[in-house]
Amino acid sequence: MSIHIENLSYAFGDRQIIRDISLHIEAGERIGIIGASGSGKSTLMKLMAGLYSPQSGFIEVCGAKRPEEIRKNVAMVMQNPMLFPASIKENITCGHPVSDELIWQACEAARLTEWIASLPQKLDSFVGERGSKVSGGQAQRIAIARAIAKAAPVILLDEATSALDADTAGAVLAALESLTKGKTVISISHRLETLTGCNRIYQLEGGKLVVYI
């Protein structure tokens, strides 16, 4: 259940973003990647999530090499939670057949149960366009519940708590703790202090990955 990246390169037109990166991550490891804005962290995440196809080199996630297969093994929590203009339930299930029991379990793990129980329409409450009817912390926890419900072995965290204030971040961090327990986790951030608890930390600089700690 490991991640294997070899000689990976990626460019947007003439701009080379990722240069010849090789990396091996064992199952259950927690890896941190630090880098300045525009250093290619998000591009690397999208490649690891199977959202982009490598232009050269290859990525293998839990034995899967094709992007559509890689995506099945990965869940991702981003800085922007990207909620659909639908109900909480639909945002968690993404239209897939998931039992109410599993949905509530995901909500419990994402510290959402109390808040949802207080809503008149419970799980059927509409979150608005781009989560406009819920707070930033609630939106992020719905996104975490979605990732929990997917039960993927690999979790990618893309600046997951950077847009939250100190009070909200606490609840989100607790939810993230539930999400990442026993999973392979790759966190990216531009701040080192948000990468606590990582086995290894790398720095992305000029498209190359170097060992930071």
Next chain:
Amino acid sequence: MSIYKKAGEMKKLFTMAGKVRLFIILTILRCPFDPLHTAIHAAFLQYAFEAINKGCKNELFHVCVLFAAGTFFLFIYNGTVWTIYSAYVAKWTGRIRKKVFKHICSLTLQQIESGTTGEWITRLNSDVQVATAILNKALHLPHAVVSSANICFSSIMLLYMSPKIFGLIMAFIIPHILVSQLFISRPMSRYAKRVQEAIAGNTTDMNAFFTCAEAAILYDARGFLLERFEKSSLEIRKSNMMINRRKALSSSLLPLMGLTGYLVVLLFGGKWIAAGIMTFGALTAALQYRGGVIKGLNMLIDSLLNIHTAMAGIKRVNETMNIKSEE
């Protein structure tokens, strides 16, 4: 763009939308209306004037009954064909929108990110709207202005020639306007508002894919978003169907009221000619003002203009459908 290229682009659009055979059949079925209309009209004038000349009221009555029956069946025929045609066009438009959205959804994230959200929304909304105007928008503002001027001119001429005939025509035009306002225009505004509301919801559903593309692809939610899009598209289609039904009613009402007006003017005109109040020539001239070749000519010019405008949308819709998914 040459006529062959235009024909080629149109063929691509129709093939993509499907049910081309039904479209051809409906178009063929619509064709006889105008020739039949003219034929019935000409025959009626011919036999009615002969009856008037002979002074045979009984024969005139029979001609009028036959004309009324012919007009009634023509009204039923045109109304039926037009209703089926309108329903076809509403579904045809819905199918094109669905296929374009489905195709855009099948593209990779890199391809989607290569264009702006506005560009994709325009390709899906405005381009499809402009392209489908080739079937669902026959007449434009210039035609309304020309026809308004034509109505004003004909009314002044009629008033000058014969205030009585003008009065008779007004007796049909005013109820026609009232019926149109009460039963067609007013509900149309309501339905049009519903369409706009449904489009707003539909655009939100559509936007969700572009603004949440990463989550939609990663969590395999494209089918879910497509289902929501289809649901809101159905709302638009329902409201459009109501609009098209009213349009069909309006299209049926126009020949019914117009031809009935002709009949009454002729019946009264005959009486006035017999009574020596009016000459036969004056009556014929007054009747000639009611119709005209210009109306048909204007419609043709407007239709050609519409096709010309729609070509821009058709070309861009085909362009979108030609983008191959890189995955």
